[in-house]
Amino acid sequence: MPEPILEVRDLTVHFYTYAGIVKAIEKVSFDVYKGETFALVGETGCGKSVTSRALTQLIESPGRIVGGKVIYHRDDGSTVDLLRLKEEEIREIRGKEIAYIFQDPHASLDPLYTVGYQIAEAMVVHGTVKDWKEGFKRAVDILRRVLIPDPESRVKNYPHELSGGMKQRVVIGIGVSNNPRILIADEPTTALDVTVQAQILDLMNKLKEEYKTTVILITHNMGVVAEMADRVAVMYAGKIVEIGSVDQIFKNPLHPYTQGLLKAVPNPLARIEKLETIPGTVPNLITPPSGCRFHPRCPRVMGICKEEVPKLKEMEPGHFVACHLY
Amino acid sequence: MSEPILKVENLKKYFPIRGLLRTVGYVKAVDGVSFEINKGETFGLVGESGCGKTTTGRTILRLIEPTDGNITFEGKDVTRLKGEEMKWFRRKAQIMFQDPYSSLNPRQTVFEIIMEPVRFHGIEVDDPEEFVIKLLESVGLNEMHLYRYPHEFSGGQRQRIALARLLALKPEFIVLDEPTSALDVSVQATILNMMKELQREHGFTYLFISHDLGVVKYMSHRMGVMYLGKLVEVGPADKVFENPLHPYTKFLLSAIPVPDPELARELKKQRMKVEGEPPSPINPPAGCRFHPRCPFVKDVCRREEPPLVEVEKDHYVACWLYAKS
Numbered sequence: 001m002p003e004p005i006l007e008v009r010d011l012t013v014h015f016y017t018y019a020g021i022v023k024a025i026e027k028v029s030f031d032v033y034k035g036e037t038f039a040l041v042g043e044t045g046c047g048k049s050v051t052s053r054a055l056t057q058l059i060e061s062p063g064r065i066v067g068g069k070v071i072y073h074r075d076d077g078s079t080v081d082l083l084r085l086k087e088e089e090i091r092e093i094r095g096k097e098i099a100y101i102f103q104d105p106h107a108s109l110d111p112l113y114t115v116g117y118q119i120a121e122a123m124v125v126h127g128t129v130k131d132w133k134e135g136f137k138r139a140v141d142i143l144r145r146v147l148i149p150d151p152e153s154r155v156k157n158y159p160h161e162l163s164g165g166m167k168q169r170v171v172i173g174i175g176v177s178n179n180p181r182i183l184i185a186d187e188p189t190t191a192l193d194v195t196v197q198a199q200i201l202d203l204m205n206k207l208k209e210e211y212k213t214t215v216i217l218i219t220h221n222m223g224v225v226a227e228m229a230d231r232v233a234v235m236y237a238g239k240i241v242e243i244g245s246v247d248q249i250f251k252n253p254l255h256p257y258t259q260g261l262l263k264a265v266p267n268p269l270a271r272i273e274k275l276e277t278i279p280g281t282v283p284n285l286i287t288p289p290s291g292c293r294f295h296p297r298c299p300r301v302m303g304i305c306k307e308e309v310p311k312l313k314e315m316e317p318g319h320f321v322a323c324h325l326y
Numbered sequence: 327m328s329e330p331i332l333k334v335e336n337l338k339k340y341f342p343i344r345g346l347l348r349t350v351g352y353v354k355a356v357d358g359v360s361f362e363i364n365k366g367e368t369f370g371l372v373g374e375s376g377c378g379k380t381t382t383g384r385t386i387l388r389l390i391e392p393t394d395g396n397i398t399f400e401g402k403d404v405t406r407l408k409g410e411e412m413k414w415f416r417r418k419a420q421i422m423f424q425d426p427y428s429s430l431n432p433r434q435t436v437f438e439i440i441m442e443p444v445r446f447h448g449i450e451v452d453d454p455e456e457f458v459i460k461l462l463e464s465v466g467l468n469e470m471h472l473y474r475y476p477h478e479f480s481g482g483q484r485q486r487i488a489l490a491r492l493l494a495l496k497p498e499f500i501v502l503d504e505p506t507s508a509l510d511v512s513v514q515a516t517i518l519n520m521m522k523e524l525q526r527e528h529g530f531t532y533l534f535i536s537h538d539l540g541v542v543k544y545m546s547h548r549m550g551v552m553y554l555g556k557l558v559e560v561g562p563a564d565k566v567f568e569n570p571l572h573p574y575t576k577f578l579l580s581a582i583p584v585p586d587p588e589l590a591r592e593l594k595k596q597r598m599k600v601e602g603e604p605p606s607p608i609n610p611p612a613g614c615r616f617h618p619r620c621p622f623v624k625d626v627c628r629r630e631e632p633p634l635v636e637v638e639k640d641h642y643v644a645c646w647l648y649a650k651s
Contacts, residue, residue, distance in 0.1 A: 043510040163603055164375075193374040193537065196603060198581035220510065223540075223583030227590040246587045264515040265585050266540035268567065274522075275515040275544065281480055282510075 002033035004073060005182060005214050006055070011068035013047075013054050020286035024050045024063070025238045029312070032182070034073075037208065037215040039225045039246075042235035043261075045282055048218045051235070052184050055216075056082060056094040072098075075181065096126040099180035103187035105167035108174075109159040115170045116140070116155035122177045142173040147203060165196035169203065176207055183208075186218040201228060222265045226250060231318075234258045237283055237293040240312065244319035254321040257294050292324065300325060330362040331499060331531050332386070337395035339378075339385050343608065354607050355381040357555035358395075360634070363499075363548075368525065368532040370546030370563060372539060372578070374604060377552040379535045383501045386533070387419055399499065417447050420492040424504035426484035430476040436462070437472050440491045447495060461490040465520060482513035486520075493524070501533045506541065518545060539582050543567055548640070551575045554615040555607055557634065561641035571643040573598075574616045614646065622647060 009029050015022040025047040032038045040048040053059055055070050070082040072093070082090060094100075102108050109118060119142050120135030129135045136155070143151035146169040159167055168188065175183055185204065189197040201224065208215055217228055225232055225246065232249045234242045234257065242255040253259045263276035280297040283289050289296050295305040304324050312320040337359045340352040356378040363369040371379045384390045386397055388404060397404040399415060407415050423429040430439055440458050444451060451457045459469045465486040476484055485505060492500060502521065506514040518541065524530060534545050542549055546563040551572065559572040570576045580598045584590050600619050605611060611618050617627040626646050634644045 043512060165603055194539070195374060195578060195581045195600065197583070198597070201583070221583065222511070222585040223590075226585050226587040227583040227594065229587075250585070250587050261512060262585065264511045266515075266518070266538075266544040267585055268540040268543045268579070268582050269584055269586075269589070271564075272544055275519055277516040277519060278512040281482070281513075 002036070004031045004071075005034045006032040006073070007069075007071040008032075008051075008055070009069045009071070011051065011054055011070065012066040013050050013059055013063055014066050016062045016064065017286075022285045023238055023288055024285060025054070026288075027068070028235075028238075028240055030233050030240060030243055032214060032216060033231075035212055035214055036230040037217055037228050039217045039219060039229035039232045040235060041219055041222065041225050041232060041261075043220055043282065045237075045285070046235040047238040048220075048235050049186055052100075052186055052216060052218050054083075055184065056098055057085070057087075057090050058094070058100075092126075095122060095180075096128070096178045097180055098182045098184065099175040099178065101168075101171055101175045101183065101185040101188045103190050105164060105171050105191065106159070108171045109167060111159050114156050114158055115143070115162070119143070119155075119170070119174050119177055122174045126178050128178050138177070139173075142177055143170070145176070145207070146170070146173045147199075148173075165192055165199065168192060168196075168200055172200070172203065172207070176211065176213070179211055180213060182214045182216065184216045184218070187220070188217075189224065190219070190221070197224075204228070222262065234261070237288060238285055239293055239322065241294065241323070242319075242321045243312065248316070248319040252319075254315060254319070254326065255294075255323050256298050256300050256325075260299075292322075329365050331365040331400060332363040332533075333396070333398040334362070334382075334386060335360045335396040335398075337382065337385060337397065338393045339381050339390060340393045351608055354555050354610060356385060357607075357610070359552070359555075359557050361550055361557060361560055363531055363533060365498075365531055366525070366529045367547040368534050368545050370534045370536065370542035370549035371552060372536060372542050372549060373552035374537060374578075376554075376604065376607065378555040378607070379537075379552050380503055382552070383421070383503050383533055383535050387421055387501060388415075389421070413447070417495045418497055419499045419501070420495065420497040421501040421503060422485070422488050422492060422505050424507050426481045426488060426508060427476075429488055430484055432476050435473045435475055436467075436487055439476075439487060440494050443491065444494050449495070457494075458490075461493055462487075464493065464524070465490045466516075480513075481509050482517060485509065485517055489517075489520070489524070493528075496528075497530070499531045499533070501535065503535045504537070507536070507538070514541070521545070539567075539579065551578065554604055554610050556615055556644065558616065558645070559641075559643045560634070561638075561643075565638065565641045569638075569641075571637055571641070571648060572616075572645050573620050573622055573647075575643075614644070 011028040013025045015024055028051055042048045054065050071079050072082050073079050116136055116139040119139040123129045124135050140151045140155050143154055148154050148169055189200050229246045231245050233240050236257050242258050260278040291307050292305045292310050295301045310322040310324050312322045314320050339356040340354050342349040343351045373379045385392045437458050506517050536542050549563045550557045551559040553574050559575045570579050577598045577600045602619050613629050614627045614632050617623045632644045632646045632649050634642045635649045636642050637648050
């Protein structure tokens with residue numbers, strides 16, 4: 001039986017804008033197991049990034065976490081609801097036990113400090129090293145761990161002296177500097193070329209095996225999901241529509257949205273005569289559609305879909321879907 | 327189908343790097359690229375950031391003046407066109423850009439956006455409104471959208487407007503520069519299908535530039551792979567994917583994450599390992615430009631540039647593994 005490390009229940013985040021309340025995510029529930037790679041996939045605006053940030057209260061005004069629980073199982077066996085912690089308390093965990101890697105390596109690094117300083121800073125702030133001197137020494141090891149050639153001299157470089165792929169390695173280095181138990185990677189390779197992407201994904205897999213880190217991967221790229229994930233949650237318009245193992249999701253997708261999404265990806269290894277499309281566009285989340293949020297675009301819509309919000313149902317062991325067809 | 331509408335020979339584009347008083351060097355963005363595109367076909371151009379694929383596309387249209395080389399469009403030498411003939415070329419050859427947020431004027435309505443080039447080229451239209459509505463309908467929009475502004479549309483809809491604008495001029499050749507890179511997959515699929523449909527209907531010739539190999543495979547009849555300003559492989563898209571010849575092409579193909587978990591596990595084991603990143607196009611490596619990273623490097627690769635040779639029918643590669651020195 002896999003052991004959960006995070007249990008997310010009914011997580012709801014709203015953004016209070018002049019145009020109205022944007023219901024970015026609504027009652028999102030899932031478990032993340034120890035040591036796995038859990039992928040959150042979906043298209044722009046589906047709420048995958050908001051979900052990942054809300055886990056450690058990283059939501060800024062006008063956004064607010066309206067409800068839900070994020071139960072975190074600590075190393076000593078105790079549990080804690082991350083959403084109930086005070087700012088000082090969550091800061092102890094964020095960046096140390098739960099670390100983030102963001103999409104844009106240019107924006108994640110401060111152009112005024114050397115990369116060594118920035119890696120050391122992450123450790124000094126969390127007290128994992130005793131002083132800055134040790135921090136700088138460890139920074140060299142970390143650069144070596146993320147496979148940056150010539151780390152002794154690279155540690156003195158400023159971000160502008162590194163390529164995009166190198167910068168993302170540094171960002172990953174900062175992320176893993178405190179040996180986090182959970183690493184949340186939000187589109188870590190989207191800004192990179194495919195060959196560099198392959199190198200970074202390899203690196204993440206290697207680090208994960210070495211340190212037994214649990215990874216939460218946020219991406220829109222189905223190829224990256226197939227390659228990296230153990231389990232997958234598919235999001236649409238602020239809701240999780242399907243959760244399952246990577247094989248269940250790809251071999252036997254149940255939700256019409258998941259099915260459509262998979263058929264819309266041009267697979268370079270297949271001969272495709274015509275890509276299938278999902279008609280319509282993503283709904284406005286100020287006034288989301290009633291019932292199932294996918295119903296206006298669903299090819300198999302029924303009467304009940306407009307009225308009732310479908311709940312996640314377990315169809316085979318570990319494979320959940322929120323759809324009235326089942 | 328076999329007649330070339332566009333012929334590019336030894337195209338070069340060097341961007342000068344200016345120092346304090348003089349030019350201190352050149353970025354060799356495109357360095358001797360040759361290919362042909364047949365009427366009615368899609369030629370895909372793939373490569374990573376900075377390989378020169380976008381510069382190639384823009385130089386062909388003379389949005390950037392080429393440093394050297396010949397471009398022949400429908401038998402005319404594009405590099406020498408002037409006046410009325412240039413205006414003819416500007417109408418016949420169009421481009422669609424990557425970013426749907428910056429390629430439309432935010433102060434113009436859809437109607438004005440589409441009519442501006444029509445007026446500029448002096449194309450007679452009986453009823454402009456009806457003319458624009460017809461165009462909008464051909465890209466899946468309608469008269470409701472006629473007097474709206476770009477900010478009221480999503481990314482996918484804006485790319486439709488950009489398509490309608492170039493359709494208005496009845497072009498023959500269209501450069502599509504990463505037209506769907508900014509879009510979500512489900513929207514991308516719709517736009518790609520629409521572009522294929524329009525090609526069938528009007529017989530367009532496309533130069534399709536993209537870094538997404540899956541998209542290039544889906545769209546292209548023939549394709550070219552670029553690395554550091556050079557074409558390293560050219561051939562029918564199916565053949566390039568089934569039987570990649572150049573080590574860089576192999577590397578590129580093996581790096582794509584495949585949307586199939588079972589296959590991905592298999593492929594991961596046999597993935598080609600290539601270290602490092604593309605070097606700078608300011609001082610590109612001598613000989614074959616891929617040699618510092620190539621796992622099959624030989625002596626000759628460091629000294630001499632490999633010629634483009636035909637290995638199987640219509641399938642060319644520039645690599646010393648296949649050429650005789």
